[in-house]
Amino acid sequence: MRKKTARGVAQASDELVQLRNFRWPVCSEGFQWISAYPMRDVPNLRRAKPRLFLIPRPGGQLTPLRELDQALFQEFAVIDQKPDSLLDFANRCGWLGVVQGIIPRSEIRSKTELKALPVKSGEDIHVWISEVRLMNRLVRLWSQTTRQPLRSGKFKHRFRHGPEAVWYEWETENDSGAELVADSRSSPEILNELQKLFGANGLDRVLLWYLQRAVNAKLSEHRIHVAIFWDRDYEKLGLTMVPRTLIGFLWLQFARAIQGDLRFRQCEDCRKWFECGGSSSRADKRFCSGTCKARSHRAKRAAR
Numbered sequence: 001m002r003k004k005t006a007r008g009v010a011q012a013s014d015e016l017v018q019l020r021n022f023r024w025p026v027c028s029e030g031f032q033w034i035s036a037y038p039m040r041d042v043p044n045l046r047r048a049k050p051r052l053f054l055i056p057r058p059g060g061q062l063t064p065l066r067e068l069d070q071a072l073f074q075e076f077a078v079i080d081q082k083p084d085s086l087l088d089f090a091n092r093c094g095w096l097g098v099v100q101g102i103i104p105r106s107e108i109r110s111k112t113e114l115k116a117l118p119v120k121s122g123e124d125i126h127v128w129i130s131e132v133r134l135m136n137r138l139v140r141l142w143s144q145t146t147r148q149p150l151r152s153g154k155f156k157h158r159f160r161h162g163p164e165a166v167w168y169e170w171e172t173e174n175d176s177g178a179e180l181v182a183d184s185r186s187s188p189e190i191l192n193e194l195q196k197l198f199g200a201n202g203l204d205r206v207l208l209w210y211l212q213r214a215v216n217a218k219l220s221e222h223r224i225h226v227a228i229f230w231d232r233d234y235e236k237l238g239l240t241m242v243p244r245t246l247i248g249f250l251w252l253q254f255a256r257a258i259q260g261d262l263r264f265r266q267c268e269d270c271r272k273w274f275e276c277g278g279s280s281s282r283a284d285k286r287f288c289s290g291t292c293k294a295r296s297h298r299a300k301r302a303a304r
Helices: 013-020 037-044 074-077 084-094 113-115 123-147 189-199 203-221 246-260 290-303
Strands: 026-027 031-038 051-056 063-066 098-104 120-124 155-161 164-170 175-182 223-229 237-242 261-265 273-276
Touching: 013 203, 026 084, 031 037, 031 120, 051 084, 051 123, 074 084, 074 123, 074 246, 084 123, 084 261, 120 123, 120 175, 123 155, 123 164, 123 246, 164 189, 175 189, 175 223, 189 203, 203 246
Parallel strands: none
Antiparallel strands: 026 063, 031 051, 031 098, 051 120, 098 120, 155 164, 164 175, 223 237, 261 273
């Protein structure tokens, strides 16, 4: 078993190994964006507009990705939401796993040929952007509740609460919106619970309640299931949660970080995210590895 962290939360090393060594296919030749129609739009192509979909490049084979970083969800949360940046992440880590049938725009030549059109599998760019934006917002919210430094960029949020309803509003550099959290008609018990927290000035607890609700919804959406695994020494079986897709892995990794009250920082050399503090490393650690530390010191000496 892994030693307790600074906050006293114990985590099984074999569970973390299952997350870090999550097997997920990547394309040997990489991916590409194409203009296409989802299958549901085919009957009404005259009104439909093509969108960008991510597909494997021709000739590529899907091979298992051997290892994923311990803080990959942090990297995912700060991706620049442009096609090239999303493509770079996909080429390294694979599809998110939210695939649907599509018809490439280049294949549609005449209405009479629709029945014979080849169907490909692809991922909508809007799915990628939606997942990145939500992960970004929730990681920022979590950072605020744990008093970790917030990422650069715009982040405003607040709860509006009254006797009949509670709303959550947010605004970032990329999106804004509002969500009904609870009301007297559909969820009176939740509304009553939140009103008590507001009355006790428990804003942090309200934020954590909202964070719990949002992350649980994503774990359910992406079908995280429970399975029995051996520990590292094949001496004991234990239950652990297992993702089915890459996006499920990312949300589960984030949930593990919340559970363990973990801290993360970007390496000052390679900019890779890594865990710091607790039993894993010093809280003031600045580099993810000795290699990055040595490279940074060499660069500074050369500059002097």
